Amino acid sequence: MFLVEKLSKSIVSNICNASEIDKDELEMIEYGALIFILKSINIISVIIFGVIFGVFLESLAITFTIIILRKYSGGVHSDSPNRCIVIGTCISILFPIIVNKIYNYIPFKFVNVIAIIILIFSYYIILKLAPVDSPAKPIVNMEMRKNLKNMSILVMTLISVLLILLTILYINFAYIILLKILECICFGVFWQCFSLTVLGHVIMGKIDNILKYIVRK
Numbered sequence: 001m002f003l004v005e006k007l008s009k010s011i012v013s014n015i016c017n018a019s020e021i022d023k024d025e026l027e028m029i030e031y032g033a034l035i036f037i038l039k040s041i042n043i044i045s046v047i048i049f050g051v052i053f054g055v056f057l058e059s060l061a062i063t064f065t066i067i068i069l070r071k072y073s074g075g076v077h078s079d080s081p082n083r084c085i086v087i088g089t090c091i092s093i094l095f096p097i098i099v100n101k102i103y104n105y106i107p108f109k110f111v112n113v114i115a116i117i118i119l120i121f122s123y124y125i126i127l128k129l130a131p132v133d134s135p136a137k138p139i140v141n142m143e144m145r146k147n148l149k150n151m152s153i154l155v156m157t158l159i160s161v162l163l164i165l166l167t168i169l170y171i172n173f174a175y176i177i178l179l180k181i182l183e184c185i186c187f188g189v190f191w192q193c194f195s196l197t198v199l200g201h202v203i204m205g206k207i208d209n210i211l212k213y214i215v216r217k
Contacts, residue, residue, distance in 0.1 A: 007037060038081055039067055045089040050096075057177060058096035058184045063088070065159065065188030072151040074132035074139075075195035076204045083211045087204075095187050099180055111179065112167065115186045119160055122193040126152045129196045159189060 011033055043063060050059035066088070078084040131148040133139040139148070163182055170178040194200040 011037075034081070038084060042067075042085050042088045042092075045085060046092045049089060049093045053093060053097055055093065055096035055100060058099065058180050059092045061181045061184040062092045062095060062188040062191075065185050066091075066192045069152065069155050069159070069189065069192045070195075072148045072155060073126055073130040073192065073196060074134070074148070075192060076132070076201045077134050078204070078208045078211075080208075080212075083208055086211060087207060091191060096180070096184055099183050103176070103180060103183070108170075108179070111183060115163060115167075115182070118186050118190045119156075119163070122189050123153075123156060125193040125196050126156055132196045156189070159185065 043060075046059045046063045047056070050056040053059075078087060126149070130152040131139060131145060139145050163185060166178050166182040166185075169175070170182065195204060
C-alpha cells in the first residue's frame, strides 16, 4: 500500500466510525479522501516548482483546468499515486516553460486558430467518450454517467467563455501574461480530453511504465 493511501485510510478511520458504515460506503469515502490528498499534493508541488521556474500563474492555470475538467470527464489513471503526482506536476510545469521560450515567435492569430481547433476537438471527445471511468471505480449508474457528461459539457462551455474573455482582454490591454494563461488553459483542456482517448491511454501507460524505473513505487 502506498503512503498516500495509508494516510487517506488513517484520516477516514479517525473521522468515521467504521462499525456504523458499510464496506462500500467506507471504500467510497476512502477513495474520495485519497483523491483530495493527491490533488492537494499536486497543487502544492505545482506552486513550489512554478515559483522556482517563474511560471506560477501559468502552471496553476493548467493544473486547475485539468483538475476541474477531470472531475467530471474522468480519464486515464496511473497505477501509483506517486507517479500520478509526478506526471501531473511535470505536465503543469514543462508546458509553461516551453511557452515562455517560444511565445514571442507565435503569431496571435495562430494561437486563436489552435485554440478553436482544441475546443472543437475537446467538445467532440467529451460528447463521444465522457465520462471515462477506471477499472477500480467503474461508473455503472447510467443516470450518474449522464450527469457527469452534462457537467463536462458545462465546464467546457465555461472554459470557452473564459478563453473568449482572455482574448478580448489581451487585445485591449496587450498583457502578455493573459496570452500565456490562455495558451496554458488550452493545453490543459487538450491534455485532459486527450487522456480520454485510446491513444491517450496508451501513451500514459508508456509514460507510467518509464516512471516505474525512475520513481519509487
